[in-house]
Amino acid sequence: MTDTLQNPEEFPPLTPAVFNILLALADGEKHGYGIMQEVEANTSGQVLMGPGTLYGSIKRMLQAGLIEESDERSDPEMDDQRRRYYKLTALGRRTLRMEAERLASQVKIARAKNVFGVT
Amino acid sequence: MIQKPAEQSLVVFSVGVYQMLLTAYPTRFRREYGSHMAQAFRDCCLRAFNSGGASGILKLWLVTLLDFIQSVVSEHRQKETQMNKAKTLKLIGSFLIIAGLALFSATFGSHSFWKFIGSMGLTGELMHPILAWLGLGSVLVGLSVLYLQLPSNKRFESKWIFGITGCCALVLIVFIFGFINPTMMRLGNPTIVFSVYSATLLGSLFVIVISLKNSETPNQSEPKQRM
Secondary structure, eight states: OOGGGOOGGGSOOOOHHHHHHHHHTTTSOEEHHHHHHHHHHHTTTSOOOOHHHHHHHHHHHHHHTSEEEEOOOOOTTTOOTTOOEEEEOHHHHHHHHHHHHHHHHHHHHHHHTTTTOOO | OOOOHHHHHHHHHHHHHHHHHGGGSOHHHHHHHHHHHHHHHHHHHHHHHHHHHHHHHHHHHHHHHHHHHHHHHHHHHHHHHHHHHHHHHHHHHHHHHHHHHHHHHHTTHHHHHHHHHHTTTSSOEESOHHHHHHHHHHHHHHHHHHHHTSOGGGTTOHHHHHHHHHHHHHHHHHHHHHHHSSSSEEOOOHHHHHHHHHHHHHHHHHHHHHHHHTTTOOOSOOOOOOO
16 A cells, blocks of 8 residues: 555544554654553553554554554664564655644634633 | 562563463464564563552553453454455355356256266357356356455466456357357367366366465455544
């Protein structure tokens, strides 16, 4: 599945797991545990992603062409050559941007409707 | 990082149990990601133990078990969907081929049927050309169904081309001779008929065997679902 053949608009709204993984990979490639840590940090510990959800989502995202495997390398902190690294594809980056824009527009509506209360 | 024996044994025990749990996932998924999942869980165990001791590990297990149940169900459901679709297509394709060949054979009529079988179609006469076309058309559609559900990298294998081309040629020959003499026709040059008919039969057999062997090949063209 190539980037040129797919449009991010073809994807239905992303699940929180997929969105969080895309967001974790937005600033560079990471391995599985690195993604788990990043997701936990990004959500202030509210989303604890287990290995099953993580790798199930990774499998589907690889199939959809949202992410791709990067050349394996050792993380200086973890020092393990066997880790598999993942990075965003161009399609994944566009999909992430579209989903972020969709969420932002909903937050804007929520603000307009005073959902957050008077400040 | 140097670990204490208690830390080592608790983490090793937890990882061992988790690795046993991994057998609940579909084989293909486990082979692809099992070792990475175990490694990620081991990292989580070390961090949980360093930050919260044994209670940290317990908390991690609660989260992990929920995740485990949810993801095992999800992976098996996806596998079933893929398998059901692939199996249904293979059954339809195989049925169309067998039914088509049977129909084609039956169009030789009861008297000449055994003559047809004995002579491999060299002297047979088609009693019902339209049914013969339908039979061969059915074989062709069946071959195409089996062919199209193959992964794209296997579509150009010679056995497929052999089967489908043979069937197309046979359909063409029957059509031409049916057009020339629609009520009672001979199949024409025995050598050509023998070659084409054998090619179709062998190709069909190859196709069925190969498609059954590839029964676990995942279908890439899955329906859109929420990611």
